[in-house]
Amino acid sequence: MSSSKNNHNDTSQPTSNSTKHLLNPSLAQNIKTIKRAVGNSNDIIIREILIGKSEKQPIAIVYTDGLADKTAITDFIMESLMLDFDEPFESKSEAVNQYLKDTCLPVGDVKDIGDFPTLFNSILNGETVILLDGVTKGIATSTKSSKDRAITEPSTESVIRGPKESFTETLRTNTALIRRKIKNPNLWIKSRVIGKVTQTDIAVMYINGIANEKIVKEVLNRLDSIDIDSILESGYIEALIQDSKYTIFPTIYNSERPDVISAELLEGKVAIFVDGTPFVLIVPALLTSFLQSSEDYYQNFIISSLIRFLRFFGISISLIVPSLYVSITTFHQEMLPTAMLISLASQREGVPFPAFVEALIMEIAFEILREAGLRMPRTIGPAVSIVGTLVIGQAAVEAGIVSAVMVIIVALTAICSFLFPAYGLSNTIRVLRFPLMFLAAGFGLFGVIIGVMALILHLCSLRSFGVPYMSPFAPIIPDDQKDALVLFPRGSLLTRPRLVSKSNTIRGHKHLKNENNN
Amino acid sequence: MKKITTVILLTLLTFLLSGCWSKRELNELAIAVALGVDKTDDNYEVSVQIVDPGQISSKQPASGRAPVITYTAQGKTVFEAIRKITNSSPRKPYFSHLQVVVIGEKLASEGIEPTIDFLARDHEIRNDFNIIVANKTTAKEVLNVLTPIEKIPAQKISSSIQNSEKAWGSTLTVNIDDLITTLRSNENSPVLTAIEVIGDPKLGIDQTNVERIKTPVILEFSGLAVFKQDKFVGVLTDDESKSYNFLNDNVESTIEVISCPKEGRLSTEITKSKTKIKGKIVNGIPKLTVHIEIDQNVGEVDCTINLAEKETIQMINEKTSNLIKEKTEQVLNTIQKNYQVDNLGFSEVLHRADPKEWKKIKEDWATIFPELEVNVKVNVRTLGVGTIHNSISQQSKE
Numbered sequence A: 001m002s003s004s005k006n007n008h009n010d011t012s013q014p015t016s017n018s019t020k021h022l023l024n025p026s027l028a029q030n031i032k033t034i035k036r037a038v039g040n041s042n043d044i045i046i047r048e049i050l051i052g053k054s055e056k057q058p059i060a061i062v063y064t065d066g067l068a069d070k071t072a073i074t075d076f077i078m079e080s081l082m083l084d085f086d087e088p089f090e091s092k093s094e095a096v097n098q099y100l101k102d103t104c105l106p107v108g109d110v111k112d113i114g115d116f117p118t119l120f121n122s123i124l125n126g127e128t129v130i131l132l133d134g135v136t137k138g139i140a141t142s143t144k145s146s147k148d149r150a151i152t153e154p155s156t157e158s159v160i161r162g163p164k165e166s167f168t169e170t171l172r173t174n175t176a177l178i179r180r181k182i183k184n185p186n187l188w189i190k191s192r193v194i195g196k197v198t199q200t201d202i203a204v205m206y207i208n209g210i211a212n213e214k215i216v217k218e219v220l221n222r223l224d225s226i227d228i229d230s231i232l233e234s235g236y237i238e239a240l241i242q243d244s245k246y247t248i249f250p251t252i253y254n255s256e257r258p259d260v261i262s263a264e265l266l267e268g269k270v271a272i273f274v275d276g277t278p279f280v281l282i283v284p285a286l287l288t289s290f291l292q293s294s295e296d297y298y299q300n301f302i303i304s305s306l307i308r309f310l311r312f313f314g315i316s317i318s319l320i321v322p323s324l325y326v327s328i329t330t331f332h333q334e335m336l337p338t339a340m341l342i343s344l345a346s347q348r349e350g351v352p353f354p355a356f357v358e359a360l361i362m363e364i365a366f367e368i369l370r371e372a373g374l375r376m377p378r379t380i381g382p383a384v385s386i387v388g389t390l391v392i393g394q395a396a397v398e399a400g401i402v403s404a405v406m407v408i409i410v411a412l413t414a415i416c417s418f419l420f421p422a423y424g425l426s427n428t429i430r431v432l433r434f435p436l437m438f439l440a441a442g443f444g445l446f447g448v449i450i451g452v453m454a455l456i457l458h459l460c461s462l463r464s465f466g467v468p469y470m471s472p473f474a475p476i477i478p479d480d481q482k483d484a485l486v487l488f489p490r491g492s493l494l495t496r497p498r499l500v501s502k503s504n505t506i507r508g509h510k511h512l513k514n515e516n517n518n
Numbered sequence B: 001m002k003k004i005t006t007v008i009l010l011t012l013l014t015f016l017l018s019g020c021w022s023k024r025e026l027n028e029l030a031i032a033v034a035l036g037v038d039k040t041d042d043n044y045e046v047s048v049q050i051v052d053p054g055q056i057s058s059k060q061p062a063s064g065r066a067p068v069i070t071y072t073a074q075g076k077t078v079f080e081a082i083r084k085i086t087n088s089s090p091r092k093p094y095f096s097h098l099q100v101v102v103i104g105e106k107l108a109s110e111g112i113e114p115t116i117d118f119l120a121r122d123h124e125i126r127n128d129f130n131i132i133v134a135n136k137t138t139a140k141e142v143l144n145v146l147t148p149i150e151k152i153p154a155q156k157i158s159s160s161i162q163n164s165e166k167a168w169g170s171t172l173t174v175n176i177d178d179l180i181t182t183l184r185s186n187e188n189s190p191v192l193t194a195i196e197v198i199g200d201p202k203l204g205i206d207q208t209n210v211e212r213i214k215t216p217v218i219l220e221f222s223g224l225a226v227f228k229q230d231k232f233v234g235v236l237t238d239d240e241s242k243s244y245n246f247l248n249d250n251v252e253s254t255i256e257v258i259s260c261p262k263e264g265r266l267s268t269e270i271t272k273s274k275t276k277i278k279g280k281i282v283n284g285i286p287k288l289t290v291h292i293e294i295d296q297n298v299g300e301v302d303c304t305i306n307l308a309e310k311e312t313i314q315m316i317n318e319k320t321s322n323l324i325k326e327k328t329e330q331v332l333n334t335i336q337k338n339y340q341v342d343n344l345g346f347s348e349v350l351h352r353a354d355p356k357e358w359k360k361i362k363e364d365w366a367t368i369f370p371e372l373e374v375n376v377k378v379n380v381r382t383l384g385v386g387t388i389h390n391s392i393s394q395q396s397k398e
Helices: A004-014 A027-035 A071-083 A092-103 A117-123 A171-181 A215-222 A234-241 A258-266 A287-291 A301-330 A337-346 A357-373 A380-399 A404-419 A425-444 A445-461 A476-480 A507-518 B004-019 B078-087 B105-109 B113-121 B137-143 B155-167 B176-184 B238-248 B310-339 B346-353 B355-362 B365-371 B392-397
Strands: A044-051 A055-065 A109-112 A130-134 A138-141 A186-194 A200-207 A253-255 A270-274 A280-284 B029-040 B043-051 B069-073 B091-096 B101-105 B130-134 B191-198 B220-230 B231-235 B253-261 B265-282 B287-301 B373-384
Touching: A004 B231, A027 A044, A027 A055, A027 A117, A027 A130, A027 A171, A027 B043, A044 A071, A044 A301, A055 A071, A055 A117, A055 A280, A071 A092, A071 A130, A092 A130, A092 A138, A109 A117, A109 B365, A117 A130, A117 A138, A117 B253, A130 A507, A138 A280, A138 B220, A171 A200, A171 A253, A171 A258, A171 A270, A186 A215, A200 A215, A200 A258, A215 A234, A215 A270, A234 A280, A234 B355, A253 A258, A258 A280, A270 B043, A280 B029, A287 A301, A301 A404, A301 A445, A337 A404, A337 B029, A357 A380, A357 A404, A357 A425, A380 A404, A404 A425, A425 A445, A425 B004, B029 B069, B029 B105, B029 B137, B029 B155, B043 B078, B078 B091, B078 B113, B101 B113, B101 B137, B101 B155, B105 B130, B105 B231, B130 B137, B130 B155, B137 B155, B137 B191, B155 B220, B220 B310, B231 B310, B238 B265, B238 B287, B238 B310, B253 B310, B265 B310, B265 B346, B287 B310, B310 B373, B346 B355, B346 B365, B355 B365
Parallel strands: B029 B091, B029 B101, B101 B130, B130 B191, B287 B373
Antiparallel strands: A044 A055, A055 A130, A109 A138, A130 A138, A186 A200, A200 A270, A253 A280, A270 A280, B029 B043, B043 B069, B191 B220, B220 B231, B253 B265, B265 B287
16 A cells, blocks of 8 residues: 555656655665665665564664764664564564564664655664664664764863863764753753755754743744755854844854853853854854953953953954054144154154055055964964064064054054954954055044944944844943943842843842742 | 945045045154244244154164254245245145244244234144244244254253243243233233353254253243233343242242341242232222242251241241242332333233223223332241251251
């Protein structure tokens, strides 16, 4: 009765891949189909064996070499089926399936498989599929091997005080790292598989009762509407689900630190894990998140507040100092103290370029050096930096191509751009420096101010999953100022960001308990 | 999309079309630090002192070139003359960093208003420079003297005028705004610091002037120049200038020397001076009282007195106050009788005190002023005697 349907599916297979084709009762036929589908790839292992003592029953064990745990297959599947299986049963019926599942497979997760797409999905995820002759249902057993990278210290967000672990490329390890920190049943995970070809696992994690349900729903909606062949890194997801596609500012935060992600989850945000990358996304992201380091919360609040001021100051320097230099020295010389003007003028004597070109040359030279340093093999890195400092710092000044002040300014902006806890924003500022320099060269301070105002307007127009990017500054939320520019002492940080977690903004044990009772 | 492209293109065009309008690179500027204005017959002669930045910077070795260059040009107006400077200067003078404006004696006696107009009107010139008058010389000669320590002579003039005002009290820093305010009021007249070139002016122009331990040619302030309206009428001596500053409430600190009861002298350091001028008009006769409150320390004792005694301190107070009273009255006399210039703002005091009565006597002010009755009341307090008590000669006697 089902064979006719299968035949029909077989014939239609070349024309339409989407038609579900079910397993064939004939084991040989199924094996043939699998081999044809994977193009005889030799890492797909199909092991045909006979089980049963009295009546031999042919079965096949299918798995992917390298993804499945071979020891588990030998110990818990092959052994139990080939050696221990000794029960009379009615062959070629689905009862065998049930019997196998119930008594013969000492493996954690077992499920039925009825069609080929599911079968391929299983074996390509490291599961082992058992196919029986005469039965149209296979058994998938979870034998995923954990060939992970070890949990190492974070390489991009290092702290002096704070946890020294970071996410790995394995989704499960990553979610487990969060589970270890937040031991609460309300920590919920919703899974998705995105990428038509890559079939990448995505996990959306949030704390039920704290996270804003609307945001959770919106995240899931946006993930579901993604139509793409491959997801190789969380950056793909980030680009596909962010609110405004045409902005240079990052509106989705990412981190490879479990403590950061946990803290954000506890503020009511939603985390998106992507299999294959240690960078976990967090939405909604506010500008302030990019300026806060997890270490701020681990040390004295006075020191943290002062360091935050330093960061804001650093942003301003790295963003506008080159353009300020260009505009003041070419348009507003009257703003400088006389002694400074004379000193600057004496350094510029003999420099052949206008200040703007000089600044442009130096900034671009630095960006080249920085990029080269990043991409170079680690062993060549120091050589690059030595050449860079010598060429840019000394030789250029001595050759009279650039003035010494310009070197100071480039060095200052460069160092300040490394002040950001989040690398994403640092790149943004790095790029924005150039348009501001153009404005400065064209219109002087007037242009710089116009540029900065345009920037602020743009920032105020941005939203991340419906939450204003500039909050708690625009709109001003008095309660959230405790953890924005300055950091209040731990004891007074009793509220969550109001616009993020709209329903449950009061932190604390009592309130979460109530939430649990509901 | 088309709209966005248009907007972006238009924005980009503004960069190109404006073409860095009014852009001036630092090495295209001739930084003018001092401006001198003289009068020659019908023309104005303008001297501009321009900095050679390479010679000021401490890093580069001095190649024997002068740190500043003075360019001179003549014109029918100040502005014309200044523009003519570009005939000789490699770069256009940039006046935002002007430190000092020197007005030649001849021009000052003919009236400074035309010069002031340019200084106040030009947008490039700020209002924080000092205006001084060249005494017995021309502005050009003042600007042609090289000065040691401060490589830029204009800087020397401007810092020395400030220091002398703070520590000695015979000079007066006047900027363009002060000057215009004074000139605009009908009764008031300005007072500017006068500067003199001591030594042979021909030597001052040479590098040798800064190579010796004793500078052959120096620039020195010679007191305050008195103006009647905008015309220079005379110079108060250094001592008179100091007393004038007491009346003008412009003394921050200075030294007064009084004689001891028997022999020898004693100098006191004035640490605070506050002057209030009060006026009233009784029966059409105006009367003014000047209250001067002074705090001082004993700074140097050159005689045998016992500073531990209350009476001695009282004596010092009395003598100082008498001295200051005497000297200020003397300078008042000079101003009232000789110059007949109301540059202490007496008319304003009376106007404020009694507007109705003032209107009646306003017309006759020019005749009333020389005969005006002014009472000077000086109150001195001695607060300290320094780190030792009695003079060393007295200590050795005991």
